[in-house]
Amino acid sequence: MNVAMELINVNKNIGKKHIIKDLNLSIHKGEVFGLLGPNGAGKTTTIRMMVGLMKMTSGDIQIEGHSIRKDYKNAVRHVGAIVENPEMYPFLSGWKNLKHYARMIPGITDERIHEVIQLVGLQKAIKEKAGRYSLGMRQRLGVAQALLHRPSILILDEPTNGLDPAGIREIRQYIRKLAEEEDVSVIVSSHLLSEIELMCDRIGIIKNGELLSVEDVKDSQDDEENTELSVTLNVSPLKEAMEIVSSFPIKSEGEHSITVKATREQIPDIIKSLVQADIQIYEVNVEKTSLEDKFFERIGENTIA
Numbered sequence: 028m029n030v031a032m033e034l035i036n037v038n039k040n041i042g043k044k045h046i047i048k049d050l051n052l053s054i055h056k057g058e059v060f061g062l063l064g065p066n067g068a069g070k071t072t073t074i075r076m077m078v079g080l081m082k083m084t085s086g087d088i089q090i091e092g093h094s095i096r097k098d099y100k101n102a103v104r105h106v107g108a109i110v111e112n113p114e115m116y117p118f119l120s121g122w123k124n125l126k127h128y129a130r131m132i133p134g135i136t137d138e139r140i141h142e143v144i145q146l147v148g149l150q151k152a153i154k155e156k157a158g159r160y161s162l163g164m165r166q167r168l169g170v171a172q173a174l175l176h177r178p179s180i181l182i183l184d185e186p187t188n189g190l191d192p193a194g195i196r197e198i199r200q201y202i203r204k205l206a207e208e209e210d211v212s213v214i215v216s217s218h219l220l221s222e223i224e225l226m227c228d229r230i231g232i233i234k235n236g237e238l239l240s241v242e243d244v245k246d247s248q249d250d251e252e253n254t255e256l257s258v259t260l261n262v263s264p265l266k267e268a269m270e271i272v273s274s275f276p277i278k279s280e281g282e283h284s285i286t287v288k289a290t291r292e293q294i295p296d297i298i299k300s301l302v303q304a305d306i307q308i309y310e311v312n313v314e315k316t317s318l319e320d321k322f323f324e325r326i327g328e329n330t331i332a
């Protein structure tokens with residue numbers, strides 16, 4: 028696996044506060060990685076360290092093999108980022124904004140400007156004044172700007188904040204395109220799983236400055252056979268039914284129902300053994316365990332927030 032960025036035992040103290048605690052993480056080439064955590068979890072602090080805007084207290088971050096501590100310039104030149112609101116001139120067109128920004132970077136041609144516009148899908152609106160852009164379009168112009176110098180890692184702090192569902196869908200589309208077609212690694216942070224789960228390959232949960240778990244999103248969505256299902260059985264008598272299904276992990280118990288975790292293949296066996304024991308089955312309800320449920324289970328809590 029090719030690693031684009033590696034965080035090694037990263038710690039950050041501000042005053043007496045230990046804000047980031049021993050963070051170890053590898054970002055793979057061409058993947059979209061989500062950093063998920065509630066407000067105050069440490070996402071922005073982590074991102075500020077990744078882009079070199081904030082010093083670590085201890086540890087190191089290697090970007091494309093260059094240590095941000097020892098070889099800052101060569102490390103951060105591989106990174107493009109939007110950490111705060113992207114700077115732009117509202118009275119200039121999108122094109123002129125990019126052109127103005129490109130002047131500050133040696134070797135950026137008009138051709139490259141066209142390329143980044145294409146990458147974020149802003150062709151139609153590029154002649155319009157940036158001040159008339161919607162939030163989603165401003166975001167895309169910011170991403171285009173961050174891509175001009177051909178970074179191999181793009182970092183976006185809370186890119187879905189304030190966007191409507193259509194805006195979130197657009198950002199998802201161009202972020203996946205960047206990762207798949209341009210081999211850019213993308214790191215996005217969010218406090219809402221639902222807003223990033225469809226765009227990420229992996230998601231790391233951060234809480235109180237600690238990385239609690241890293242989950243493969245695609246695996247858990249694609250692997251039908253091993254997909255864990257929640258099977259709710261409305262049965263009578265409940266107590267006897269419980270004994271029969273006791274070999275399956277029990278998720279919850281209702282007044283007349285019981286919910287167990289099982290794969291699709293196991294469902295006929297569960298029903299058969301209940302019928303054989305003369306248990307009345309009134310209803311069987313099967314649901315996919317959501318990614319959110321899996322996260323909660325893994326971190327042993329009821330909520331990410």
Ligand SMILES: Nc1ncnc2c1ncn2[C@@H]1O[C@H](COP(=O)(O)OP(=O)(O)OP(=O)(O)O)[C@@H](O)[C@H]1O
Pocket residue numbers: 041044046064065066067068069070071072073218
């Ligand atoms: N300059 C600072 N001085 C003191 N504490 C700070 C400072 N910057 C951040 N913190 C604290 O560090 C913790 C992590 O903050 P951070 O902004 O990284 O979280 P976050 O996950 O990005 O949350 P949000 O989504 O609210 O920005 C918080 O408890 C915050 O109060």
